[in-house]
Ligand SMILES: Nc1ccn([C@@H]2O[C@H](COP(=O)(O)OP(=O)(O)OP(=O)(O)O)[C@@H](O)[C@H]2O)c(=O)n1
């Protein structure tokens with residue numbers, strides 16, 4: 001069933017060096033599609049919501065996985081397999097987060113049956129009433145494995161093109177043992193000789209589709225390994241490719257917390273400092289840049305006069321930046337911060353991840369009390385409340401400015417600690433607060 005009116009949105013060791021986008025597509029020279037089984041109920045996770053629809057940074061887990069596949073331009077179609085009662089939910093997720101190249105298919109009672117339904121979307125006899133054009137290679141990837149990059153997708157795809165089947169593996173952490181019917185140790189497997197089978201996996205489409213067509217009901221209902229089906233029914237021994245530690249599957253509640261923590265760490269990697277050209281703000285900006293660089297991979301600075309649109313901001317980064325620090329002088333009000341928020345609102349930047357803006361305001365505490373300056377800047381609460389509606393998190397930070405370089409460095413160091421914590425945590429609970437260092 002295709003939801004909605006149209007289709008929403010070698011020897012493998014000598015693999016080609018990592019290629020991206022169009023270059024990879026040309027190098028591959030084949031059509032590639034993906035099937036993401038997402039029709040499970042997440043019993044081991046517990047709770048009422050199936051884990052693929054649990055939020056990570058206020059966005060469903062499945063949207064993070066779909067996004068990972070959308071970044072890969074040479075994957076033409078993404079078939080997402082969900083239960084009938086989650087079709088509307090999935091359509092709304094696709095709509096809200098602007099996912100493209102996605103076709104929805106109804107799931108089955110087991111993972112294998114869901115994957116089989118996903119593959120049927122490409123079958124020439126149109127068993128689902130419609131047909132996407134058949135790919136030469138199809139990638140199968142659990143929708144609850146959000147950390148999948150182009151490198152591993154390219155490797156399993158090129159291997160499947162050459163060998164017919166391929167899958168990601170990881171070293172075992174625990175030793176595998178077999179038990180006797182009365183619950184005692186029967187034997188253990190030599191851990192060094194065994195691996196954990198992960199995802200993504202990739203197959204020549206005709207091989208895996210034929211395997212599913214021949215599959216016994218027992219295998220469809222109790223099997224857990226697509227590579228096994230290719231071997232058992234099509235005599236294809238899959239090529240195994242060591243993947244990164246991030247290929248794990250979200251299964252238990254703890255996995256959701258780990259996923260959110262990893263994504264927050266990844267978002268921390270780029271920060272943009274925006275200052276006007278006044279002496280005090282430029283001085284604080286340089287100090288902040290110097291100190292922040294010890295904790296963040298990429299720190300760039302831009303003059304607020306150049307901050308006419310986010311393209312000026314984003315042009316400095318190879319990837320998108322989701323963290324901004326506006327430095328405002330000792331006489332500032334909120335116009336500068338409001339302007340940055342307006343620029344950020346004018347883009348789709350905050351659709352996928354919360355964007356953080358720390359609004360730093362200088363104070364000369366010899367001349368003015370903190371309480372008066374906080375009172376002066378009380379407008380941050382309303383500004384932050386409005387910005388939150390667009391997934392922009394605005395925090396205030398009052399920083400004591402002094403001509404004494406040593407004292408100023410100490411203050412900016414403390415301020416950097418607060419700013420890093422705010423960016424890393426992205427807590428909606430602190431928006432609109434004026435913190436003080
Ligand atoms: N009938 C099913 C069962 C599972 N899956 C999908 O297969 C992937 C891996 O399965 P698993 O981690 O076992 O998910 P659940 O079956 O939901 O988890 P549980 O076994 O804890 O219920 C998940 O993306 C899940 O949604 C599916 O598409 N159809």
Ligand SMILES: O=P(O)(O)OC[C@@H](O)[C@@H](O)[C@@H](O)CO
Pocket residue numbers: 111142196197198199224225226249
């Ligand atoms: O059994 P589950 O549905 O939890 O996991 C399904 C697959 O992810 C799992 O079997 C991997 O080892 C890859 O085949």
